[in-house]
Amino acid sequence: MKTILFFSLTLLLVACGPSEQEQAQQQERQMQMLQQAIETTPEFDSQMAELLDNYFDLKDALVQSDAASASAEAELFADFTASVEFGTLLPETAALWVGYSDVIQIRSREMIPLSDVDDQRYHFEYISEVMIEMVDLFRPVGYAIYHQSCPMVRDGSADWLSREEQIANPYHGDRMMRCGEVIRRL
Numbered sequence: 332m333k334t335i336l337f338f339s340l341t342l343l344l345v346a347c348g349p350s351e352q353e354q355a356q357q358q359e360r361q362m363q364m365l366q367q368a369i370e371t372t373p374e375f376d377s378q379m380a381e382l383l384d385n386y387f388d389l390k391d392a393l394v395q396s397d398a399a400s401a402s403a404e405a406e407l408f409a410d411f412t413a414s415v416e417f418g419t420l421l422p423e424t425a426a427l428w429v430g431y432s433d434v435i436q437i438r439s440r441e442m443i444p445l446s447d448v449d450d451q452r453y454h455f456e457y458i459s460e461v462m463i464e465m466v467d468l469f470r471p472v473g474y475a476i477y478h479q480s481c482p483m484v485r486d487g488s489a490d491w492l493s494r495e496e497q498i499a500n501p502y503h504g505d506r507m508m509r510c511g512e513v514i515r516r517l
Contacts, residue, residue: 369468370421375428378415379471385411386462387494389439393455396504398448405451408458409439427468434461452502456484459491466492466517481511490514 371379385408392400412435417428438454445451463478480490484502491501498511 369424369427369470371424371469371471372419375415375417375420376469376471379465379469382408382411382415383462383466383472383476383492386458386492389455389458390491390493390501391499393448393452393501394499394504394508396448396506398446398451401448401451402443402445405439405442405454409436409443412436412439431461431465434458448504453485455491455501456489459489462492463490470517476517478514478517479511480514481507483507483510492517 385404389401389404389408392404412432415428415432417425420428435458438457442451442454445454466476474494475496477493477496478490479493479498480488481500481502482488489502493499496513496516498509498513500508500510503510
């Protein structure tokens with residue numbers, strides 16, 4: 332139970348914009364969590380695959396620098412995330428999902444009213460962090476997903492997931508479409 336509470340607090344810190352020290356601590360906890368086996372159900376995995384599709388649609392709207400489309404996709408993403416059924420999961424796994432879901436919904440809903448794509452991209456960074464961790468833990472799909480990164484986002488780097496190996500940067504869109512690299516294939 333302490334682990335679940337600690338994890339929930341960590342996700343809250345991510346949602347509020349963690350400091351560098353908090354990020355380092357979070358990454359260390361993430362590595363510890365990755366070593367644990369996470370059990371899911373086929374129904375949950377199917378929903379996670381659909382959630383990834385929604386995430387990719389949002390990412391693609393940001394790649395196109397289309398704020399209106401990104402707002403619409405963010406709303407669909409938040410709504411789908413809220414609808415995911417997780418009652419059949421083990422309590423520890425369900426608690427992980429709830430933490431991820433909260434961050435996704437909060438950040439997605441904050442994107443909806445924004446008309447500036449760069450402001451939307453700021454929230455997408457946090458969504459992507461959660462999605463990368465979630466895919467690492469749940470392994471919801473049987474196809475390749477690429478963890479990609481751009482070193483030139485807000486005085487640092489930002490990561491995202493992609494279906495394609497070729498870089499299509501959601502943080503710079505048409506300004507620097509191919510800026511980034513594949514970190515790993517999941």
